Amino acid sequence: MKQPKHADDAPVPGRRLVLLRHAKAEPASGTIPDFDRPLALNGRRQASGVGMALTAAGLVPELVLVSSALRTRQTWDLARGHLGGHPKVPVELHDDLYAASIGDVLDLVRGVDPAIKTLLVVGHEPTMAATAAYVADKSSDDAALAQVRVGVPTATFSVLSATKQPWQEWGKRSARLVRVGRPS
Template identity: 55%
Template sequence: MGAARRLVLLRHAKAETPASLSDEMRPLALRGRRQCADVAAYLRTAGLVPDAVLVSSALRTRQTWELVCSALGDDVPAQVEVTDRLYLAGVRELLELVRQVDAGVGTLLVVGHEPTVSATASGLAGQGEPEHLAQVRTGLSTAAAAVLETDVPWADLGAGGARLLDVSRPQH
């Protein structure tokens, strides 16, 4: 058993749904922008400021991370990867990206999409509060985060290999 690692799976904040834009180019709504401040406050208060971040290349996920990062101020991680692989990723692809993260990363934040974010949390959660487990099984609302902890290296993380510690929902 190694040191505990924490994985924060964050669904992007509330996005606009303009008919004229492709799904990938949907920007955050005003409500989504407000939600980002709540996410940053939660990360800071819970001691979950990430060491590394994986962000889907979709506009709404990039904007979510940029606003969360801005609200974190000086507590910004050195390792941020924006990747097309997360945009249409299923659970297997998301987990593969997590497994490639450097073993020295203690807290990893993934900013992605539903239903992959909650399905990944559900699949990884071997233990957790019944209400939290129920929440990830039914899906996460915008700007909600599932927080998992594992004692195994990222490269070895698999089904049931983590504890679901919390599910955070924004106030706005």
């Protein structure tokens, strides 16, 4: 497997976890179960922008874990189409990401192949932001940490980095929260 690189072509040290809240979904209604809510038109634009933003930031994942809810699957499908010609990224759908706790997310992360250097998880609020806040160590970016502590808007991704930490050891305060981003 090729070593992932930053946008400037420098190799990526260690591991990076990207936690993405799905793009904007249609409002909840009594006619469609929450699990089956599709993306709104604005959400479709956001999701496409996520792919471009990840590519521009050098964050093209080697593996993607996606909640099996419709809006998260649609977010990844649209983002994937804008990864700048990268080969097809392996995707795993997980029913348990729909109503996941921080522990559920970390259990999935800890089960990732050690060869994977950049992992993307596409899920829901408040869990994506709460997981980022939980994993963030004291060297984390202050503004990014403040944002995840209050929650993140749709189509927002948090990037955590650990230089030597294997996936199996990720937990409370185990990685540096380096940024929170979203497409423009």
